[in-house]
Amino acid sequence: MGAEEAVLSGLDEVRGWQEDLYRDLHAHPELSHQEQRTAEKVADRLDKAGYEVHRGVGGTGVVGVLRHGDGPTVMLRADMDALPVKEATGLPYASTVTATDGDGNEVPVAHACGHDMHVTCLLGAAQLLADGASHWNGTVVALFQPAEETGDGARGMVDDNLAELVPTPDVAFAQHILPAPAGQVGTHVGAVLSAADSMRITLHGRGGHGSMPQATVDPVVLAAMIVVRLQTVIAREVTPTETAVVTVGSIQAGTKSNVIPETAELQLNVRTYSDRTRKTVLDAVRRIVTAECRASACPQDPEFELFDRFPLTENDKEVTERVAQAFGGYFGDHAEPMGQQTASEDFSDIPEALGTPYSYWGVGCIDRDAYAKAEAAGRVSQDIPVNHAPNFAPVIQPTCDTGTQALVVAALAWLGR
Ligand code: ZN
Ligand code: ZN
Numbered sequence: 001m002g003a004e005e006a007v008l009s010g011l012d013e014v015r016g017w018q019e020d021l022y023r024d025l026h027a028h029p030e031l032s033h034q035e036q037r038t039a040e041k042v043a044d045r046l047d048k049a050g051y052e053v054h055r056g057v058g059g060t061g062v063v064g065v066l067r068h069g070d071g072p073t074v075m076l077r078a079d080m081d082a083l084p085v086k087e088a089t090g091l092p093y094a095s096t097v098t099a100t101d102g103d104g105n106e107v108p109v110a111h112a113c114g115h116d117m118h119v120t121c122l123l124g125a126a127q128l129l130a131d132g133a134s135h136w137n138g139t140v141v142a143l144f145q146p147a148e149e150t151g152d153g154a155r156g157m158v159d160d161n162l163a164e165l166v167p168t169p170d171v172a173f174a175q176h177i178l179p180a181p182a183g184q185v186g187t188h189v190g191a192v193l194s195a196a197d198s199m200r201i202t203l204h205g206r207g208g209h210g211s212m213p214q215a216t217v218d219p220v221v222l223a224a225m226i227v228v229r230l231q232t233v234i235a236r237e238v239t240p241t242e243t244a245v246v247t248v249g250s251i252q253a254g255t256k257s258n259v260i261p262e263t264a265e266l267q268l269n270v271r272t273y274s275d276r277t278r279k280t281v282l283d284a285v286r287r288i289v290t291a292e293c294r295a296s297a298c299p300q301d302p303e304f305e306l307f308d309r310f311p312l313t314e315n316d317k318e319v320t321e322r323v324a325q326a327f328g329g330y331f332g333d334h335a336e337p338m339g340q341q342t343a344s345e346d347f348s349d350i351p352e353a354l355g356t357p358y359s360y361w362g363v364g365c366i367d368r369d370a371y372a373k374a375e376a377a378g379r380v381s382q383d384i385p386v387n388h389a390p391n392f393a394p395v396i397q398p399t400c401d402t403g404t405q406a407l408v409v410a411a412l413a414w415l416g417r
Pocket of ligand 1: 113149387388
């Protein structure tokens, strides 16, 4: 019996508690940085499975370490947080939870991104690897991070001395459920998720009466010029073969038709797939906005504030090819290349900080018949809910099995004898 088969022979047993745990986590979602209950459940299970457990890493983060002889160190990561979304799945285990967010507002909370499934799969894989430790050599690091949705959970763990708590991994893995047929796994070599940067820009004009524009510097006209001129960043400054997005999602100025306001505020979102393009775009935005302000004779240069920043997720070629080969061997036709995704993640902050090559893959989670029907009708984008939608939820099986198997198969591609 190969290591994969031997370790995964325990799946029937693990599946029993995994499904209960999943429904429990789904019904008790917690906002970013508030994952206490989830973290406790995670730490208990890791502890019982024989892992050395570190709690409270970067807030609510939990790390389990399991050593079994000499060999490579493999890090497996799951995120734990939920979203301020009102669940509308109609499932018997749907969330009715509300919580107080960082701004002090009472908000509904739901696992609308599927992180409850990520936690369940990783706990199952951790248990299987512990039970089947006689079939592999090396060290497993099972890492559960807080606050992926706010983009600062991974960084928080790194800043809390993660590097000193765990042996340096030779390779790191993470996965995400996606609106694709359940049972599928998808890999991608190179940039798989975009870097994302949000920018708040404050423009300083000079206010005055709407009837006397000559005595003012109108930030509304200035903002309009900037929005139009920013469209040239992608069209004229980014290499045509590269993908990037600049969206001005918010523009705020003024209170009354006959008052020229003092200031205007723009909020931008930038998505890029290489560090070079990221720099090109952000530099271009600053240059254009500053120049437009000077062209308008603003009394003061604009102010720029970056927030909600997500790093680029760029899968290592060698690592990803080895994972894809292992997936092909185990999942057959259900393993396939997955295209570049437009979403963003903060996972890569961890392997980047540890100097570890990594791979991030997708796991389908939509009922196969429902997906096939939508596809046949050409209605996938209308009929299949996507992550963050109020009616998004994975089918528990085969999603849970697949996500668990994927983690074990990838880990054993390094640890297996
Ligand atoms: Zn999300
Ligand atoms: Zn997510």
